[in-house]
Amino acid sequence: MTFSDWIKSGSPWIWLTGSAVSTSLILVFGMLLLILSNGLGHFWPKSIVQTTWQSPQGEQLIYGVLNRDETLSAARLAEAGIMLPEGQEFETRYLFKVGNRDVFGVDFRWLIGNELGEFQFPADAALVERREWGDAIGVIQGLRQNGRSIAQGDSSYQMIEQRLQDVQQLHETLVEVQKKDIGSINYRLERLRLKERKYELDNALTASRQAELAEQRAALQEEYVELEKKMQQIAQQMEQGEVELELSDGTSHAIPLKEIVRIYHPNSMNIVNKFSFYLDKFLEFLTEDPREANTEGGIFPAIFGTVLMVMIMSILVTPFGVLAAIYLREYAKQGVFVRTIRIAVNNLAGVPSIVYGVFGLGFFVYFLGGSIDEIFFPAALPAPTLGTPGLLWSSLTLALLTVPVVIVSTEEALSRIPQALREGSYALGATQAETMRKVIVPMSMPGIMTGLILAIARAAGEVAPLMLVGVVKLAPALPFDGNFPYLHLDRKFMHLGFHIYDVGFQSPNVEAARPLVYATAFLLVAIIAVLNLTAIMLRNRLREKYQT
């Protein structure tokens, strides 16, 4: 084959179009791989590097977890204020997580390769995860209590571990009392206040009622005092000593056990240890509350908020979407009007989500919510009850956003049901309503489900409108708890997608937050991918079923 033949055959151009597909595929799978590796890699215990650094003040010891490294040209390093010796064109710099933010001021440091000594991995290097101030890295020297050293060196590890477990259990009890019991008392006190205000507004605050309220309040106060005593007791029990940690600068720091989440020696862990550590961390990520401005701990409230919001949205969107689709396909006279509406509905799926957010804020929150507050919750004014962004309005806004998805999908399912089935039903004497209920709707169920799943997948990933109608970076309480009426539609909530935005872009310590954002992103992608794949499978099954 000659060159001109080859050109004439058009093959190069075909290959070129083919490369577009390849590039797209590389993009998709590359991105998934990126999220997967970064998101899941975060929980794996990383070794602590010990090395020396030739600082301007002399040689320094460095303990740190190697975060990443990059090789840069001399000019780029010069821009960052690092001068390389003459003649050297490239140098690698390393980002270490050195921890100990309370002592060193920064917990991440870029260090340039030519100033670093050999990397060593001492077995006794320990990483202490704290409730505040991030991680501490150093070598454990012993355990102190009341100013006296009670255990030293390696032999203290066992004792520290035991006491730590003890303290942690106490901590859990403490948090439970704080959140559940005290939270409940505060909630009931607030309700009493609203009740009183309501009586006042109705001019019905009689002396007997006042006395009754005062009595209830006193009872709650008493309960509160009781709980406070209990908490003090627990706090006292938690004073079980301080871990002495020698930092890289040679100083020793005492960390109270009650401030420690976990201690581990990554350099001396074997693969089994590491694996169980990994599972432990992953579980913490899924089930715990966030700590330290969302950069540590878990994302349970965000998962919970996302799921609850999506559930309420599904309850709202399904009946209405299906009703609209049945009307359009089965009842309305097919003509220009219905065709126009169909185009409009299709288009609404393409209207930017932020526009729905603006609408939700103006119409639902300010207009509907404000009116409802005036009519039903005058006692709480001027503090808004429903006249402020919250769970209900978020669900409603997203329901509106996803209703076109359900309509389109249901309509498609309805159109695939052979006309003969309808005619058969009529021929047997069924009315249209009966045909709908007994034949058409059950048969289109997979299509409806597909629509719903797609709607859920879209809603779960949507962030822009929620920023206006209800998500917050840190919600003080879950929207569902043990206090009557259990489901608090007026509360603000946390959301996985918003969590990514907030932690990744609004956090003061982006470097510390980054791994958690990847992990959150991974979780969100996983949820959405599973939902979408389910929808695709359902759709395919439906298509096969009614293939004519």
Added chain:
Amino acid sequence: MRNADTSLSILQSSNDKEDKRNSRRRLLDRLTRYGVALGGVGVITAVGLIFFYLLYVVYPLFSPAAIHEGGSISSPLQDEPQWLAFEEQGKIGFVVYKQGVVEFFDIESGSRTTSVKLPIETDVAVTSFAKGESSSNLFALGLNDGTVLVAELDFDISYPEDKRTVSPSILYPLGNSPVQLDEQGQAIMQLAVQKYDGLLTIVVQRQSGVIGFQSYEIEEDGFIQPDEYEMVEAEVAQLAPRAVSLLLNRAQDTLYIIEPNGRTYFYDLFDKEEPELIETLSIASPNSTITATRFLVGGISILVGDSRGEVAQWFPVRDEHNRLKLTKIRTFKGPGGAIEKLETEYGRKGFLALGEDGKFALYHSTAERKIFEKQLTSSKIKSITLSPHNDLLALYTEGGEIKSWHIDNPHPEVSFKALWGKIWYESRSQPEFIWQSSSASDDFEPKFSITPLAFGTLKATFYTLLTAIPLAIFGAIYTGYFMSPVLRGKVKPAIELMEALPTVILGFLAGLWLAPILEKNLIGSFAILLMLPLVVISACYFWFKLPESMRTKLPDGWESLLMIPLILIAGWLCIALGPYLELAWFNGNLPQHMEVNWGISYDQRNAMVIGIAMGFAVIPTIFSIAEDAVSSVPKMLTEGSLALGATRWQTLVGVIILTAAPGIFSAVMIGLGRAVGETMIVLMATGNTPIMDFNLFEGLRALSANIAVEVPESELNSTHYRILFFTGLVLFAFTFFFNTVGELVRQNLRKKYGSL
């Protein structure tokens, strides 16, 4: 017979039952019909509501201002009113008379509340009057013995029995006797006074024509201690004794002395010891005299009304030598006749002008807009004022009557030009497009030009489509026509899965992962762009040079799979070699090189990042619609073409692309709609600075991201809030238009294929 009878009756009763059941069924059927219709129409209406609600919120921006009559009261004193004004809520009004009396009244009920005589000796007369910045309630009286009395009205608000009660009082910042400003005891002919931030300045023109000023430092610890001020005095100008206007700004660092013929002296008083004459110029139009002057709120612009009935706005602008020059910014046509009085609105850049023939007009300076004009009364107007909330207008007429009107003018800042045009904002050196909606200061001039935001959206969309269109459409063509069906069944869902990916994740990756990588590997990235087509084409050539037996191992339509490792290797090579190329050609740092040598600035979060990230989000949209269009081209057309001897490529160009063109067009339209409205990616991967520069390496601020950032903090029903809703409406209309076009084309295409 009996038998038959019973059976008949049984039949009868069962018929009855049947009938009943049937009618119930019919009823149920009808109910369902209505229910479904109601529900269906309801949902569709609810969705349509979005548009109408947005319109409803936006409408007041463009509705005209209204005015209607309020209360009135007649004054007991036959005296010249010097100043008529209102307290914060517009309930209590007051008039300062030339005799040195302050009258307080309640305009709604028409009752007088108090009257206070100012501490002026009976044998001295008031020769001049000045008031401070409109929000300060400060005024001063210049007396004929060379003294000045400075007073401040204070309104104490209390709530006895839950009723708002305002009790007025008068404070004297410099003590309750007049201060001497002229040693010789010459009468004070003209006066200006300002008090702000612990500093009080009085500027006077004495009978001799000499202009001087004094500044006092006032300790603001709740008490005003007259003996704890420092005094500075300076003579600023020696002018012929004639009536000049003295304009002192609130910060007391700028003084304009304007003579009736338009000659203006522009002084910098920042250094009170050494005032500096910056410029002397004439601000009058030819053949006119200056009849009224006033500082606009904020103390930057001055308004100048002249005998020809024009109002001009001037403010100092820095020229190319960085010198301040008082510059005429814009003129407004007055209400008719020479301008008699100018009054400013409170807290915003509006003002009113009163003409010689008794007509008044309301303006907004930034919006360059005359809001309305009206003749309110036939008698001569001695004083005119607006209340602090700008919702009440009051007049003092010659007969001693005070009349008020309610003004409904909530959004004067909005005009077509203010939203879309270039506006010369205060303290800027030229007219510009600026979006800057709020700041910490009250006197801030909001800059509501949507153009830079719309530009940002278009820029983001342009670069997005630049990435997405080639990849998506070439990909769709290949997938729809060349790819083997087995592979297609796997590739399509994979690319469609892209569409489901939350954009917040794309935005996060673009901002925190891609942007730094691109910055470091800029040259590598461009190398990829250049090399990829070359690599692919040469790979194709070598493939065809391979022996037939090897080639046939790979069936037709699997080429793209073969290319994945190839592209990966080529991409990796480009990135790996990038730093060496950069070192060889650009001194090791391309962004810096661009900045220094070509003047192209480089932001880390720039339009290129947006193009790639949002391109990623838009590719699946365009891809799946275009692929539908390509793969549903009827088989007989392509087979016909192949049978006539065309190659596959010729068939593609000559038949498929032509037939599927409308579908591809609609795919692009719908992709465009998606790019325009995308929020999270532009929010996270740009610097969100509203600049007007098409530079690929600079950031932008898009309409959608702007809404997400600003709506939560905008005040309900404020102009800012409504303008943000307006931008939402613009986005809605924009996407709706493109989607509709796309959808209509697609439906027509389907019909056409249906007939084939």
